């Protein structure tokens with residue numbers, strides 16, 4: 001098993017983490033190494049659930065915070081092992097999110113007496129189907145492990161605080177028609193033509209900009225797919241337009257779907273899947289203290305992340321980590337050495353009080 005030296009420095013540690021390949025479903029070796037490294041620290045109680053490792057301080061502090069990161073990456077793209085070039089670490093997962101995991105592991109090792117109790121969570125299967133997500137499984141089977149006043153998810157955010165996250169839902173607008181031979185089109189009703197007013201509604205749609213806890217979330221309702229057609233000589237009897245609604249945290253999943261139904265009143269609208277939004281919770285004292293201690297301006301998160309899982313447990317959560325989110329999942333992903341140090345220093349100052 002590769003061993004991780006948590007007392008070296010955040011750059012070597014990031015590279016060591018990148019060099020242990022951990023594509024989703026293959027996290028065992030890395031989880032073993034993380035568990036072994038944390039188990040050697042007397043100030044932490046470390047436990048293992050599948051390929052998720054949880055390590056916590058128990059200092060009876062007034063407040064408990066979670067610092068979390070996923071161990072897995074998307075598939076390799078010829079970007080292993082890691083390379084250090086011009087103060088950037090390149091390699092699979094460097095940005096998403098082994099840099100963030102390295103920062104969290106460094107804090108776990110070096111801040112033995114934080115002023116707030118900390119639960120560190122390193123989990124598997126974030127980059128694949130939601131039901132396998134290690135954090136989701138922990139939330140379902142052992143929610144008490146995630147009990148906290150506040151959570152920081154160390155996803156790449158260019159070392160900026162990104163509060164909450166938008167919800168997302170996909171729905172299909174079902175357009176009926178009547179099948180006929182295209183030589184006698186007047187005997188049928190063309191379902192694809194029936195999509196025209198639906199597309200017009202989408203083109204005219206004015207998405208909301210919604211302030212929540214002081215951050216402005218920009219929504220979007222867009223067609224992301226269209227299917228229809230039977231054969232080259234048939235008037236089609238069905239067409240489906242798939243829409244994706246990215247909604248602000250002031251709407252629940254049910255309210256978001258009701259809005260889509262209302263927008264397409266008069267049509268059959270079928271819900272395909274949805275995931276809730278998460279309010280940033282920046283009005284809560286522990287979240288406000290985090291933002292103040294870091295001295296950075298919070299921004300809204302455009303996208304869905306695991307902070308929503310914390311929100312479902314009633315724990316306000318933010319994304320904060322090294323690396324630019326636009327580089328995540330790219331062949332040339334990298335993390336800036338300066339951001340690794342900035343995150344480690346600022347989070348360290350917050351935990352040391």
Ligand SMILES: [Zn+2]
Pocket residue numbers: 070096097126155156
């Ligand atoms: Zn990620």
